[in-house]
Amino acid sequence: MDSRICDLLNIQFPILQGAMARISDASLAAAVSAAGGLGIIAGGTAPVEVIRAEVKKAKELTDKPFGVNIMLLSEHAEEIAKMVCEEGVKVVTTGAGSPGKYMKMWKEHGIKVIPVVPSVAIAKRMERSGADAVIAEGTEAGGHVGELTTFALVPQVVDAVEIPVIAAGGIADGRGMAAALMLGAEGVQLGTRFLSAYECNIHPNYKEKILNAKDIDTVVTGRSTGHPVRILKNKLSRKFIELEASGAPREEIEALGVGALAKAVMDGDMDYGSIMAGQIAALVKKEQSCKEIIMEMMEETELLLHKDWRQL
Helix, strand or coil: CCCHHHHHHCCCCCEEECCCCCCCCHHHHHHHHHCCCEEEEECCCCCHHHHHHHHHHHHHHCCCCEEEEEECCCCCHHHHHHHHHHCCCCEEEEECCCCHHHHHHHHHCCCEEEEEECCHHHHHHHHHCCCCCEEEECCCCCEECCCCCHHHHHHHHHHHCCCCEEEECCCCCHHHHHHHHHCCCCEEEECHHHHHECCCCCCHHHHHHHHCCCCCCEEEECHHHCCCEEEECCHHHHHHHHHHHCCCCHHHHHHHCCCHHHHHHHHCCCCCCCCECCHHHHHCCCCECHHHHHHHHHHHHHHHHCCCHHHC
16 A cells, blocks of 8 residues: 555554553554554653663564654653663654654654644644654544544644644544545554454453443543543443532542553453543454454455445
8 A cells, every 4th residue: 555654654554553551562562563554652651661661572572663652741751752762763653742842852863753633733733843744533532532533633634734644533444444544644543443452461351341342332531621531431430420510629530530541451440440442442343463453454445445436
């Protein structure tokens, strides 16, 4: 598939694996990269040495390019920003802030910089700051989300910038990828679909919850705090909704989420863990290797893109 994203990142297929905090580790990232996509290690709020260890492990698992996602609001962001230069990481994706202060340093080390953006205005600002591409992520995505849907956001961002656009949010199969490419995207980023990968080290309870999800099983919590997060419905989400409806203080609402992701990912607590997942979770029906996921998506996409509409 001819794509500026493949040329830019030196990958075979224009498929990126989403940076999911506490989930996107070296095992998952290396498997995606080895399969021809771009695996990404999630920095989250982890200390720099934890992420450095994951980077070193990924290097042992694959000789293909992989990336690191830096959450710029993290207290460790500056240290991780320097570490990716020291370790020769090829790609950095960013979220929760502007990467402008690190751009010169990253460019000097040949790092491709791809911020996640929720709007046209931010996409244009990232292009001006020197970003090599942007990930336009719609509100259908799991985890931290914006307001615009992928279908509305992607074509507007494509029209507003000259750099390549990667679509994210609500994409789990070849139909979603083909639709994103028709909207002008030159690649896609998947998060929820990779939760079902054999190489994804989440708790079995979490994986089972994804595989059994229905179309209306996600909900966005935390809109009143300014930090909305899409998760699967459970006792935690109901408590969030109750607190927000009652007008509880922001501090009380945010405290409810402290440690909740680890409860889901590590402990398998499906009642009070934060089970981050996108609206597309109901389309994820089977466990597969990262290679099988990517090849299946590419075959479906190629078939759809080469259909003759006159025969439909």
